[in-house]
Amino acid sequence: xxxxxxxxxxxxxxxKNELGLTRRDYEGVMSTLCAGCGHDSVTxxxxxxxxxxxxxxxxAAKMSGIGCSSKTTAYFMSESHGFNSVxxxxxxxxxxxNAANRDLVYIGVSGDGDSxxxxxxxxxxxxxxxxxxLYIIENNGVYGLTKGQFSAxxxxxxxxxxxxxxxxxxxxPALLGLSIGATFVARGFSGDKQQLVPxxxxxxxxxxxxxxxxxxxxxxxxxxxxxxxxxxxxxEHFREAVEAxxxxxxxxxxxxxxxxxxxxxxxxxDVRMHDGSVIRFRQVEGDYDATDRDAVYxxxxxxxxxxxxxxxxxxxxxxxxxLHDVLGTVxxxxxxxxxxxxxxxxxALDALMENYR
Amino acid sequence: MKADRVNDFALKIGTVNxxxxxSANGLIMQSIFRMGVPVxxxxxxxxxxxxxPTWYEIRVNRxxxxxxxxxxxxxxxxxxxxxxxxxxxxxxxxxxxxxxSWPMADTLRREEVTFLGVPLAEMCVKAFDGGRTRILMxxxxxxxxxxxxxxxxxxxxxxxxxETFGERKRHLLDANFKAIRLGYDYAAENFECxxxxxxxxxxxxxxxxxxxxxxxxxxxxxxxxxxxxxxxPITPSTSLVDAFTAYCRRLRVEEDTGRSTAAxxxxxxxxxxxxxxxxxxxxxxxxxxxxSGAGISLMTEFIGLAYYAEVPCVFFDVERVGPSTxxxxxxxxxxILLCAYASHGDTKHVCLYPKDPAECFEFSVxxxxxxxxxxxxxxxxxxxxxxxxDWVVPRFExxxxxxxxxxxxxxxxxxxxxxxxxxYLDVDGDGIPYRTIPGEDxxxxxxxxxxGHTKYGKYTEDPDEYQEVIDRIAVKIDNAADAVxxxxxRSRPDARYGLITLGACDGAVREAIERMEAEDGLRLxxxxxxxxxxxxxxxxxxxxxxxxxxxxxxRDAQLKSLLTLETPASKDRLTSVLRYGGLPLSARHxxxxxxxxxxxAAETAEGVGT
Numbered sequence: 001x002x003x004x005x006x007x008x009x010x011x012x013x014x015x016k017n018e019l020g021l022t023r024r025d026y027e028g029v030m031s032t033l034c035a036g037c038g039h040d041s042v043t044x045x046x047x048x049x050x051x052x053x054x055x056x057x058x059x060a061a062k063m064s065g066i067g068c069s070s071k072t073t074a075y076f077m078s079e080s081h082g083f084n085s086v087x088x089x090x091x092x093x094x095x096x097x098n099a100a101n102r103d104l105v106y107i108g109v110s111g112d113g114d115s116x117x118x119x120x121x122x123x124x125x126x127x128x129x130x131x132x133x134l135y136i137i138e139n140n141g142v143y144g145l146t147k148g149q150f151s152a153x154x155x156x157x158x159x160x161x162x163x164x165x166x167x168x169x170x171x172x173p174a175l176l177g178l179s180i181g182a183t184f185v186a187r188g189f190s191g192d193k194q195q196l197v198p199x200x201x202x203x204x205x206x207x208x209x210x211x212x213x214x215x216x217x218x219x220x221x222x223x224x225x226x227x228x229x230x231x232x233x234x235x236e237h238f239r240e241a242v243e244a245x246x247x248x249x250x251x252x253x254x255x256x257x258x259x260x261x262x263x264x265x266x267x268x269x270d271v272r273m274h275d276g277s278v279i280r281f282r283q284v285e286g287d288y289d290a291t292d293r294d295a296v297y298x299x300x301x302x303x304x305x306x307x308x309x310x311x312x313x314x315x316x317x318x319x320x321x322x323l324h325d326v327l328g329t330v331x332x333x334x335x336x337x338x339x340x341x342x343x344x345x346x347x348a349l350d351a352l353m354e355n356y357r
Numbered sequence: 358m359k360a361d362r363v364n365d366f367a368l369k370i371g372t373v374n375x376x377x378x379x380s381a382n383g384l385i386m387q388s389i390f391r392m393g394v395p396v397x398x399x400x401x402x403x404x405x406x407x408x409x410p411t412w413y414e415i416r417v418n419r420x421x422x423x424x425x426x427x428x429x430x431x432x433x434x435x436x437x438x439x440x441x442x443x444x445x446x447x448x449x450x451x452x453x454x455x456x457x458s459w460p461m462a463d464t465l466r467r468e469e470v471t472f473l474g475v476p477l478a479e480m481c482v483k484a485f486d487g488g489r490t491r492i493l494m495x496x497x498x499x500x501x502x503x504x505x506x507x508x509x510x511x512x513x514x515x516x517x518x519x520e521t522f523g524e525r526k527r528h529l530l531d532a533n534f535k536a537i538r539l540g541y542d543y544a545a546e547n548f549e550c551x552x553x554x555x556x557x558x559x560x561x562x563x564x565x566x567x568x569x570x571x572x573x574x575x576x577x578x579x580x581x582x583x584x585x586x587x588x589x590p591i592t593p594s595t596s597l598v599d600a601f602t603a604y605c606r607r608l609r610v611e612e613d614t615g616r617s618t619a620a621x622x623x624x625x626x627x628x629x630x631x632x633x634x635x636x637x638x639x640x641x642x643x644x645x646x647x648x649s650g651a652g653i654s655l656m657t658e659f660i661g662l663a664y665y666a667e668v669p670c671v672f673f674d675v676e677r678v679g680p681s682t683x684x685x686x687x688x689x690x691x692x693i694l695l696c697a698y699a700s701h702g703d704t705k706h707v708c709l710y711p712k713d714p715a716e717c718f719e720f721s722v723x724x725x726x727x728x729x730x731x732x733x734x735x736x737x738x739x740x741x742x743x744x745x746x747d748w749v750v751p752r753f754e755x756x757x758x759x760x761x762x763x764x765x766x767x768x769x770x771x772x773x774x775x776x777x778x779x780x781y782l783d784v785d786g787d788g789i790p791y792r793t794i795p796g797e798d799x800x801x802x803x804x805x806x807x808x809g810h811t812k813y814g815k816y817t818e819d820p821d822e823y824q825e826v827i828d829r830i831a832v833k834i835d836n837a838a839d840a841v842x843x844x845x846x847r848s849r850p851d852a853r854y855g856l857i858t859l860g861a862c863d864g865a866v867r868e869a870i871e872r873m874e875a876e877d878g879l880r881l882x883x884x885x886x887x888x889x890x891x892x893x894x895x896x897x898x899x900x901x902x903x904x905x906x907x908x909x910x911x912r913d914a915q916l917k918s919l920l921t922l923e924t925p926a927s928k929d930r931l932t933s934v935l936r937y938g939g940l941p942l943s944a945r946h947x948x949x950x951x952x953x954x955x956x957x958a959a960e961t962a963e964g965v966g967t
Contacts (some may be wrong), residue, residue: 058799061640074804074816081795083639084806085632086662092587092629096644097795099585099620104640104796122632125625272819292638323620330616334584335641335794337618339761342582344608346755349580353752356566 006030017054026051028075033068038190038216038231039138043075045193046107046136049200050077060105061097065090065119068145069111069138069216077107088119091126091135095323098131101333102324105204106133113143116152116171123173127182130208131323134200137173137211139192140218141229148221159226172304176316177211178297183320184210185296186244186313187233190217195243199313200244205277208320215309237309241299242288244313247278271318279316290315364394364419366554368431368507370499371443375407377493378435381500382413383747384517388504388636389417390749393559397423398747399941404592404685410439419559420749422871423749424864425742425941430554433499435477440465452552452596454502455498456495460938473548475502481538485532501540508551510558511541530710539730566752570743571738573700573714574673575600579608582761583671585644587622589652590735592685594675597647617628627652631659631672635734638663639654639805640704641794643725645671650679650692651950653699662733667830669728669764672696672736673721675744677938687939688741690860693915694962696736697889703827707837708736708889712856713743715750716887720842726762731837732792740910742941752796765791769798778803780814781826788833798953834890841888844895849880849886854955855902858909859886859916862942866908869947877957886916891923899926906954908934908947 006027008136026047031040050060057079064070066087073082085093094108115123117135126135141154150158153173154166160278177185184206188196196214203210215234217223223230247270271279271291281290289295296315303310330337344352370385372378379400386398397416403409416423427446434443434455441464442451455461457474466472481494504511514537522530546549575597578586588598602621609618620637624630630646637644648656651672663670678684679691696708700791707727709720720737728735765785771795772778780803781790790812793801803814811822812829847867858866863885873879884898899905899920907917914933921928934950936942 058802059796061795063636079799079802081793081802082804083636084804084808085635086658086807089628089632089659092624093636093639095622095629096585096587096633096638097588097640097641098636099622100637100640100642100644101794101796121625122629125629129622140390255554289885327620327622328616329620330611330614330618334618334620335637337582337584338581342584342609342618343580346757348608349576349753349755352576353566356568 007041009329013145017051019054019056021051021054021057023047023051025057025079026077028078031075032071034220036219037068038140038214038218039072040075041190042109042136042138042196042214042216043072045196045200047076048193049204052197053201053204055105055204059103060107061091061108063094063097063108063133065110065114067111067114067143068218069109070114072138073107073109075305085163088114089122090114091119091122095126095129095131098133098323100335102132102329103333106131107204108133108135110135110137111140112137112139112151112153117172120152121170124143127138127177127180127209127211129323130181130320130326131182132207132209134203134210135212136200137213138216139173139213139229140216140222141227142218142222144218144221153229155228158228159224160342161221161224163226173211173213175297175300178293178300178315181319182211182315183208185315186210187215187309187311189215189238189309189311191231191235192238192311195240195311198245202279202313202316203243205246205273205275206320207274207315208317208322234309237307239303239308239310240284240312241303241310241314242284242312243282244290245280245282245297247280271316273318279313281313284312291318293317361553362430363555363557363558364417366430367414367416367426367428368433368503369415369429369446370413370433371433371439372411372413372435372496374403374405374409374411376496377833378411378413378496381496382415384500384514385503385509386415386747387517387567388509388513388561389415389556390565391517392510392556393562394556395419395423395561397425397749399425399742399747401940402686410436417556419561421561422864422868422944424868425943427943427945429753431552433503435496437497444470449685452506454499454506455829460724461530464737473506473544475499475540475543477502477540480543481536484535484539490532494532497533497536498540500827501537501542502544502567503540505541505544506548506552508555508557518663530591562749564752565749567747567749568714569596569745569747570714570717570739571597571675571709571745572600573717573753574647574721574737574744575604577718580755581643581722581725582789583643583645583725584618585620585622585634585637585642586621587630587637587644587646588648589624589627589630590629591649591652593677593745594647594649594652594673597673597675627655628659633666634670634672635659635663638728639795641670643729644723645673647673647675649675649677650695651682653692653695657700660706661702661704662784663734664704664706665702665807665827665830666805667732667792668734668805669732670734670932671721671724671728672734674736674738677739684939686741688861688910688941689937689939690738690740690862690910691915691937692738693859693909693919696738697919703831705831705834705890706734706736707834707841708738708852709841710738710859710887710889711743712860712885713750714748715753717743718753718913722759723842727837727840729918730762730840731789731833732764733834738860740861750765755922765789767791767793767801769801772798772800779812781810781812781829788836790830792831838890838892841890841892843892844887844898845883845885846894846898847883849874849882852880852882853903855882855884855905856951857884857886857905857907857916857920859897862908862910864944865944865947868944869951871956872944873951879957881951889919889923891920895920896924896926899924899930902930905931906934906951907931908942908950910942911935911937
């Protein structure tokens with residue numbers, strides 16, 4: 001059951017982050033997903049990223065819709081508020097929460113059913129709104145809770161467990177995001193935590209909506225031969241376009257040498273974000289430029305046509321302006337502005353009444 | 358027709374949509390208001406941008422009865438397409454003012470009507486250049502003719518134009534006044550002015566304002582401290598968020614930075630608008646959305662979430678004619694049941710029913726308090742007539758001592774004093790649990806879900822655990838009956854019958870009651886419902902009368918249904934008078950309907966016209 005709490009007795013030698021918290025402090029209740037579910041690996045990557053970034057555990061808000069993926073927000077950061085809302089509608093709920101309180105770290109977890117079918121409109125408009133939100137799509141090509149129907153991300157010709165091929169073209173969240181102005185687009189694989197953690201960290205710190213498509217195989221309904229979202233298929237066709245590491249501003253976290261250790265020093269290119277953080281790219285492809293939207297789009301189409309699954313932090317716009325920048329709202333969270341500041345008072349009302357004479 | 362009817366008549370102006378007649382009509386209405394005379398203006402407009410017929414109805418009444426009347430003494434017919442209909446709608450002895458630049462067909466003539474031809478187009482073609490200007494000025498010119506015919510104070514008109522255009526737009530001021538003089542002089546020279554229906558200055562509007570309900574509700578949102586608004590454009594609620602936006606530009610600007618203390622989000626649809634409002638309410642903001650019935654239909658899944666997860670947020674439903682697209686620019690009270698029970702499963706919602714813009718302002722503030730106090734969605738049901746028409750209402754007042762009721766919120770300090778926080782536990786026995794705001798304290802964290810949950814906030818599929826929470830929520834909502842605005846009750850000695858209504862029907866029903874007592878000696882008690890769940894007085898009123906006639910603007914007697922469902926009152930004590938064709942209610946229809954129900958029919962409901 002999802003309410004089963006894990007034991008809170010930790011081994012004293014567990015590594016601590018700068019807040020003095022261990023990774024276990026970032027965990028949630030026991031997962032109720034199938035053993036081997038890709039989503040649990042994404043949860044583990046989220047825990048790792050949040051721990052590394054030393055996010056105060058109550059300063060995050062976990063937003064989700066409905067589905068297997070949306071359940072996972074209960075499985076990490078139990079000291080954060082979570083909102084498991086309505087099917088396909090996480091983006092709007094997250095938009096409202098973010099509008100009310102811009103200071104929290106918003107982590108949205110959705111799935112391909114939740115985001116690409118019933119919630120496709122909400123996904124698109126949240127991307128356009130560019131609210132400061134990490135938006136993870138745990139993408140497995142099927143509906144799990146209703147037992148294996150194709151989702152909108154299923155590839156043409158991919159076969160269901162019963163052997164029926166999908167004959168409708170897929171919606172690719174990365175290409176979609178690029179085409180509607182997403183300021184951060186990434187694709188990972190739940191089976192590659194080393195690639196995923198830096199992407200999540202960069203996504204959390206990105207001032208805008210960070211769209212992260214994670215191929216996350218469904219071991220029960222979509223991990224068979226003939227499926228293009230299985231572990232085996234993804235590993236075989238996985239192609240890393242660019243390797244990314246996230247370097248937080250110096251006064252905040254992680255010395256740069258640690259990052260270089262992760263990524264090596266050859267062919268490194270830094271993209272500096274407005275908050276002072278740096279995303280460090282190591283070129284895998286010769287002339288790949290993660291800040292050139294059109295080129296990235298072209299690259300993805302080309303590699304997909306060649307039957308590959310291009311991954312990495314594919315695109316980032318260093319000049320991203322988030323929801324609050326566009327709305328021109330105050331720097332402080334709106335929800336607890338002093339009432340005196342919000343209510344113009346009796347005298348102002350009296351003056352205003354003259355306009356209606 | 359009586360010989361001289363000072364400050365007691367109705368007129369209607371028929372024009373073509375998109376020809377600038379709105380400003381001319383507004384000018385007439387505002388001039389009468391400035392003369393201190395009770396007045397109302399009803400815009401009867403098409404769902405169209407340009408080209409279709411549109412009307413503006415003005416009623417003047419010295420006793421303050423300004424509900425719509427279908428009895429027009431004077432019609433300004435500026436649209437040849439509707440000549441026949443306009444002439445037909447005049448009372449015998451009435452006047453038709455028309456543009457005589459073109460001849461009026463003899464077949465349209467009606468004996469008991471006086472035709473007043475003014476060559477408006479011809480005069481404006483001579484006096485002004487440019488096609489668009491000539492069309493606009495033609496409409497301003499009929500204002501001048503009306504000023505002569507009805508004795509509208511020309512100084513007041515001049516003053517209003519000066520306020521509108523000021524020195525900066527001197528040329529527009531001059532052009533407008535020139536057009537008005539054209540109309541005025543022609544009428545004064547050619548007709549016996551003023552007509553027996555005419556105006557005389559009074560002192561009845563000194564402490565009043567002229568305002569529409571959407572503007573008033575928006576102002577209420579500003580004063581209540583709302584900081585997040587989400588919406589999707591839909592007639593007739595769009596102007597509510599437009600007004601909120603305009604007020605925020607003036608009143609919600611941080612001094613040093615020029616930045617706003619409100620986030621206004623135009624969503625991709627009503628579902629998202631509801632989601633944004635609920636997300637913001639969950640995160641601690643006073644948040645609202647404004648829509649009409651079609652939007653509420655789309656929002657219902659989210660409304661159920663807010664009800665069950667107990668998230669405060671305010672929904673303004675400016676009702677229009679349904680079902681489906683219905684008639685988007687016409688008024689109705691068709692969403693009473695929809696809002697009371699919106700969403701699947703067992704749900705019931707707090708609803709407020711303002712009667713006019715003054716109550717829109719008042720109830721809008723109250724809605725935020727109730728939403729946060731009861732941690733639930735609250736609906737303010739206005740309608741197109743209240744929301745989009747200008748009403749004369751008392752000036753709004755504000756008590757600087759007001760502080761928002763944020764309800765039971767535990768901050769870090771309060772959390773430190775308790776052992777464990779459980780989101781859905783009824784600690785105080787009033788059905789209202791405590792909530793926490795995300796980000797405030799690790800101890801306050803909980804998981805919000807629309808799926809089954811226990812009183813401790815944990816997921817459940819256990820029958821008893823589920824029922825315990827849903828039963829507690831029912832108690833909470835029932836308790837709101839004592840907190841919503843109580844009904845307005847007016848009693849007459851020895852009245853056996855009661856009239857029950859809500860919202861914008863108020864004016865017509867009260868006028869009907871007065872007239873039936875004066876003309877027929879019929880004494881009737883009156884109750885106007887202002888909130889749901891019903892306050893205890895509602896059932897008492899019904900029980901105290903042999904028969905209660907529920908007057909409302911929908912086909913299916915939705916308020917009556919709600920009364921039979923939600924009060925112990927006997928169904929036999931309730932009957933209905935219903936008007937739902939899309940126009941605001943008039944006393945004539947109320948009188949006909951009530952007499953019919955009481956077996957006193959002088960004229961049948963069918964013979965009453967529109």
